[in-house]
Amino acid sequence: MDSAVVLALAREQGFACHALSVSYGQRHTSELAAAAELARVQGAVEHKVVTVDLRSIGGSALTADIDVPETAGQGIPVTYVPARNTIMLSIALGWAEVLGADDLFCGVNAVDYSGYPDCRPEFIAAFERLANLATKAGVEGHSLRVHAPLMRLGKADIAREGARLGVDFSRTVSCYQADAEGRACGRCDACRLRAEGFAAAGLADPTRYAPRG
């Protein structure tokens, strides 16, 4: 949901978009097929999947044999994947450098989120600073920018923005344990935040839910 809205915003601003998904061993691999399809219908130049095996380090309900919780808890939840956004942005940074692109977009969000440390504005600012030291940009005299246009938006605002931009939310997969067809569980944190967002925006929820077992 967030990624699709970010892509639509970047397209609206006139960017030629090279869309990246990371196959990191997440449970919900159907999000990768959904991303490829959304990139196509939303006019990305291309969509690439880069593989990094985060199952080999584990430590998260998304990448190890730990159940996805279906009630909200306290603190940083077990769905947090250690350093995931740092790793994904780093791969995006490498690809941007190969492409000669100076603008990176990501869908992190610090309002209706799950308390992950790598979704905060200070994280994005620190990554942008790192990106300019890590690559040829500084040497070549240009700057990389990391855009996180959803940072200050709640899920309802994101739903509204997506509706304004014509994003087909029925194609997006947010659920942490979506089935092979991309149908949502309706019970995890990601499902809960998403459904609340549509409700608060006064929009019908187009999510495809799996039949309850």
Added chain:
Amino acid sequence: MDSAVVLALAREQGFACHALSVSYGQRHTSELAAAAELARVQGAVEHKVVTVDLRSIGGSALTADIDVPETAGQGIPVTYVPARNTIMLSIALGWAEVLGADDLFCGVNAVDYSGYPDCRPEFIAAFERLANLATKAGVEGHSLRVHAPLMRLGKADIAREGARLGVDFSRTVSCYQADAEGRACGRCDACRLRAEGFAAAGLADPTRYAPRG
């Protein structure tokens, strides 16, 4: 060479070391087998290889069909792998968080190096800052440190440190195009810097070189 000396330094300081190698699609995969063996003989608790497919983004002589140069050129050479050290440190950061480790060690070096932007002290400082924002550390009230003990050492100093610490340099692979047995070409930038380091330190060069074709 650099990684083996860093491991020896960290062991000397009393750290229990969990050694990480990254299989990123590099030409010289024999460095991974060498790393596993060095981790074992140098007393690491474990050695892990995490895979990330940087061939899918390419852009370097190490990860695409670009020849490794055998003469030193100007500027950042084609052996530079875009964002490689950022990606490798990010994976190390994720694993450290899973382990509950606060100390990351890496072998980057800004003296006798190839001009890569992600080998500079300001890069390491920026990564350390990012690491503390990206993870639970800040929330939990402890700090991560990124150690780069070779940063200010020349290759001769590194060779001397390794000799002092008993590192078996005959087992280390530096060559960008080492053969399947880990034997060095003797002609690439990495070979040249390494050979000059041993010579300047007054040490015999224990590198196993491939027969010239």
